[in-house]
Amino acid sequence: MDAVLSHANATPESLASWQAIDLSRSIPPQPSLFTPMLQESLERLACRRDIGLLLRNSTAGGTAGDRSAARLWLRSRLPLDMLDERVLVCNGTQAALLLLFEALVGQGGLLAAEALSYGVLSQLAARAHIRVCGVELDDHGIDPSSFEAVCRRHRPKALYCNPTVHNPTASIMPEDHRQAIVDIARHYGVAIIEDEPLGCLHPEAPAPIAAMAPDITWYVAGVTKGLAHGFRIAYLVGPSEREIQEIASAVGRLSYWFPSALSAAVLRDWIESGSADQIRTAISEEAKIRQKMASDILVGLDLTLREGALHGWLMLPQKLDRRELVQKLAQNNVFIRQSDAFAVEPHRRQVNAVRISLSSPLDRQDVVRGLGAIAKECQASM
Ligand SMILES: Cc1ncc(COP(=O)(O)O)c(C=O)c1O
Structure with a gap:
């Protein structure tokens, strides 16, 4: 874990050279058993005599x-x-x-x-x-x-x-x-x-x-x-x-x-x-690992996390405006969403907070890098 966390200290310059890190969408990680289970399932379906009729x-x-x-x-x-x-x-x-x-x-x-x-x-x-x-x-x-x-x-x-x-x-x-x-x-x-x-x-x-x-x-x-x-x-x-x-x-x-x-x-x-149950369990386990990364890297910040959840909610320090944070991060290829993106009545004043999805990147290292960039901006404003 320590080696993983060392990326949290990456500079914005080095971040810019990485590929986009999308912490804005909350789609699940893909566990390693996903592809073999999909292949097995497709093979089982391919053997069905009524497979053609299925699509009729x-x-x-x-x-x-x-x-x-x-x-x-x-x-x-x-x-x-x-x-x-x-x-x-x-x-x-x-x-x-x-x-x-x-x-x-x-x-x-x-x-x-x-x-x-x-x-x-x-x-x-x-x-x-x-x-x-x-x-x-x-x-x-x-x-x-x-x-x-x-x-x-x-x-x-x-x-x-x-x-x-x-x-x-x-x-x-x-x-x-x-x-x-x-x-x-x-x-x-x-x-x-x-x-x-x-x-x-x-x-x-x-x-x-x-x-x-x-x-x-x-x-x-x-x-x-x-x-x-x-x-x-x-x-x-x-x-x-x-x-x-x-x-x-x-x-x-x-x-x-x-x-x-x-x-x-x-x-x-x-x-x-039973494949579906195994996959959802693996997704939960991966979500727990990513949450641990988030609570370690964003330590001391006002972050709401739930065990096994795919996203967290970060209330920002007063001096750090959510829109500025989102923009700055985007310039460095890290993407998150500010509270306004979820408002059902956009004209109302929104809380100074952002949603951080931990699940979309396929690679844990990308999560660590993205979280590191967020931590850096928050710390700079305190
Ligand atoms: C609250 C909520 N409902 C549903 C969904 C998923 O919708 P769908 O089943 O159309 O992909 C999401 C995902 O992004 C969501 O955040």
Whole structure:
């Protein structure tokens, strides 16, 4: 580790000569068993006599086999009895969110969301022609009193939230706050859309809101973070079989949200063979190693990290403006994102903080170099 950490003292001049270090995107590292497991899976599929037929069609919500694999995958977070006939396999989280925004919020309707949220939320909302209103955050995620005030004043149709290792602040909402959010949502008749891409890497986190209030919650879990971005697969669990069928039949002839048959078949094979579990465990282990690097290199700074998370949240020293930091680092080929990139109401004043993704570089050394550059700028400003 010491040898690794010595790179933290690299000068900006030497950094500039390195390739871009992308700590801005939060896609998972690729463990060494990934490629052989993909090769094995493709070989198994290649031996199937019906392999040609597999690609003849694509199925709204995935095939019965895809949906039963989904149930197996989701069982680390949701009770099995919740998953019967309530699961759709979609072409990624964004596709699932668009379905939900259209169905639950509707054109012109209002969606409440964490004031800092998934960076593409505003774009998705614009596509669905809905409005978004920010809910204040505290150290534990959504501040329930702010949610209550938003419900009382603005009557949103739904809440979009990311309670398990929040993007971008890395907070994990404790159980009592989850319950408070559910109580408020019930009181005001607000549907909850819970996006949990990191749940599969954090089985020990408090139970999803969907498990506490299955009748009002729509749960989305993509495999982008727990396995690989390239699958383009997310699982959507609805409150009931009837409601999930209503959503699916409204868009039954629009195939933009259908999963790719080949991708779904590989994922199913991985889940059923146990490869998926091994890969997510390896990703968690790698995430822990990278977090240790971050806490060592950024020691003494106000950094929020969660064991096994793919990103951290750094509150900056007062004298270091987040925009300047991001710019300076970019000049040296190190990329991170400032709080503003996650703001659902960009005109509001944002906290002086940045999100640091630890997972995207394939090489640990790049993570160390990037963190070293951040540490250097922070130290210079103190
Ligand atoms: C909050 C959140 N949801 C979902 C996703 C993944 O979306 P998709 O499944 O469309 O890749 C991300 C990843 O970038 C994310 O940060």
